Amino acid sequence: MTAEALLFFLFAGLAVVGALNMVVQRHPIHSALSLILVMVSLAVLYLLLGAEFIAAIQVIVYAGAIMVLFVFVIMLLNAGEEERTNWSRLARYLGLPVAVTLLLEMGWLLYRTWPGETFVEADRFVGRTAAIGHLLFKDYVLPFELTSVLILVAILGAVVLAKREL
Amino acid sequence: MIPVSYYLILSAILFGLGVVGFLTKRNLITIFMSIELMLNAVNLAFVAFAYTWQVLSGHIFVFFVIVVAAAEAAVGLAIIIVIFRTRGSLNVERIDLLKW
Numbered sequence A: 001m002t003a004e005a006l007l008f009f010l011f012a013g014l015a016v017v018g019a020l021n022m023v024v025q026r027h028p029i030h031s032a033l034s035l036i037l038v039m040v041s042l043a044v045l046y047l048l049l050g051a052e053f054i055a056a057i058q059v060i061v062y063a064g065a066i067m068v069l070f071v072f073v074i075m076l077l078n079a080g081e082e083e084r085t086n087w088s089r090l091a092r093y094l095g096l097p098v099a100v101t102l103l104l105e106m107g108w109l110l111y112r113t114w115p116g117e118t119f120v121e122a123d124r125f126v127g128r129t130a131a132i133g134h135l136l137f138k139d140y141v142l143p144f145e146l147t148s149v150l151i152l153v154a155i156l157g158a159v160v161l162a163k164r165e166l
Numbered sequence B: 001m002i003p004v005s006y007y008l009i010l011s012a013i014l015f016g017l018g019v020v021g022f023l024t025k026r027n028l029i030t031i032f033m034s035i036e037l038m039l040n041a042v043n044l045a046f047v048a049f050a051y052t053w054q055v056l057s058g059h060i061f062v063f064f065v066i067v068v069a070a071a072e073a074a075v076g077l078a079i080i081i082v083i084f085r086t087r088g089s090l091n092v093e094r095i096d097l098l099k100w
Helices: A003-024 A029-050 A052-077 A089-113 A129-138 A141-162 B003-026 B028-053 B056-087
Strands: none
Touching: A003 A029, A003 B003, A003 B028, A029 B003, A029 B028, A052 A129, A052 B028, A052 B056, A089 B003, A129 A141, A129 B056, A141 B003, A141 B056, B003 B028, B028 B056
8 A cells, every 4th residue: 555545545544534423412512623633634635646735735724823713713702512402393304314414325326427547646736836836817806806705704793793893 | 635525525515514503403593503504515626626627617606605604694693683682592492483
């Protein structure tokens, strides 16, 4: 087994274990820490797929900024353990079946439409930051500028919502 | 040498777990984190397809998804804070103003 295969199975396993743990844990802070594990493992998988830039912003923005926000809010609200309530009937009868159906559907689609197998090799395709920058500021310059407006609106919305009175 | 389809299967598994969390959890913050997990699963699929067809557009889409997720997290958590302030609970079954 090559080093790449070893890395893939190690971090894919970690991601699945983290996601399972996130669903099983009852305390939100444990779920948040498991989700951080998933995100860091995914960053390694992005590196294996040659997405250097994406791996970096996955760690900086997702695991860094967004999850810090989550953990901060959990601390701020002093959120305790999830209460054990009767599951709503909808969740009980629909939850697992819907998830299993979705999974089977995706699996079937993958199985049916897969156009021949591509193998992941190191250095065959690397998403360099310079190339992404060129694409972002030439072909995708309008969406890029629109995201700045989106973030501005999000900042204003967050401040207006969270402030007691303006 | 790992086939790209393994990455897609992993992505499907993570998305399925996100759906399970979204439908079964009772805590508002955990439900929100399940959505983030689903977004991550989709990002992995985007990067895997970008590798398959050797185009960078997939990476650009992941970039935009992450930007939107950041904005969504900021606004969503602000809403969660307001809900906690007015109702004193994060349990979704207690948030039933629109139910009759």
